[in-house]
Amino acid sequence: MYRRMVLIRAFEETLSDLFGKGVLGGTSHFCIGQEACAVGVIDAARPTDWLVSNHRGHGHLLARGLDSTKVMGELMGKITGYCRGRGGSQHLCAMDKCFLGTNGITGGGIPIATGAAFALKYQKTDHIAIAFFGDGASNQGTFHESLNIASLWKLPILFVCENNLYGMSNPTAKACASGTIAPRAAAYAMPGSAHDGLDVQTVYDAAAQAIARIRQGGGPELLELMTYRFCGHSKNDPRVYRTRTEEEEMRRRDCIAALEQKLPTLGYDQKTITQTALGARQEIARAAEAALAAPAGGQADATQGLFA
8 A cells, every 4th residue: 555655646746747847738636645545445445346536536546556657648648548648637547447537527427436336236246336526526416416316226336535625726614514525425314424534544444344335235335535635726726725834734644654654563664665665656757758758649549449
């Protein structure tokens, strides 16, 4: 889990650097600070459980085990990417990894995951669907409609809200009448609970317990993971809506640093920890180098391998 968290952090920091150099087009939404959420939940799931992400989905992709070079290539619009450079950050899917895609629409992935859960139940499998979304998406109609029908039909789905305290620039407390998201589960007769999303072990334990109940036919559940994005909503966000004091306080609770401090108590020596982190960062450096050297995809490849 530590290696994957460092891998995600290095990936996002590298993307930020490349964006600043003009290598990436459009904008980017980084999950720096939220790594424990993706890794904890996905580690608790099976590789055959279906995932649906949101606009801040790079961490979910890498936590599921997608090839970092192919993910990097896709974000750069290269033919070596998972979607041959046509999907980019907001439309990246990998069906062979049971990853139904990132999504550029706030709350847009929630009904897709609910549909996948219906298919899984219809097929009488014991697989489940997992939907990742932010606190802002919980105010969309898709959230409420999906939770309602998932509860009515006892669908095998885990709804995971990564509450990073802000929907773009708006504090959750000013946008959500209850102040937090988990209490909304009660309206749809399903379990809902909030957990420390900065502690990967806490996230793993909560997700594992919920997934076990869902897999046994208990119906859907909602997890709210309290986390924080160290960066702005997107690369172009100057973060004028929050103080630097708040940011410094949250950085002291960095999920990666917290796990790193805990590892020696679990029997890992400092050399192993250092080498593990270095190996993850070197993998991302190689991925960026390979993606930069790869030929362009996108429109230039639009007629080739369309259904590959």
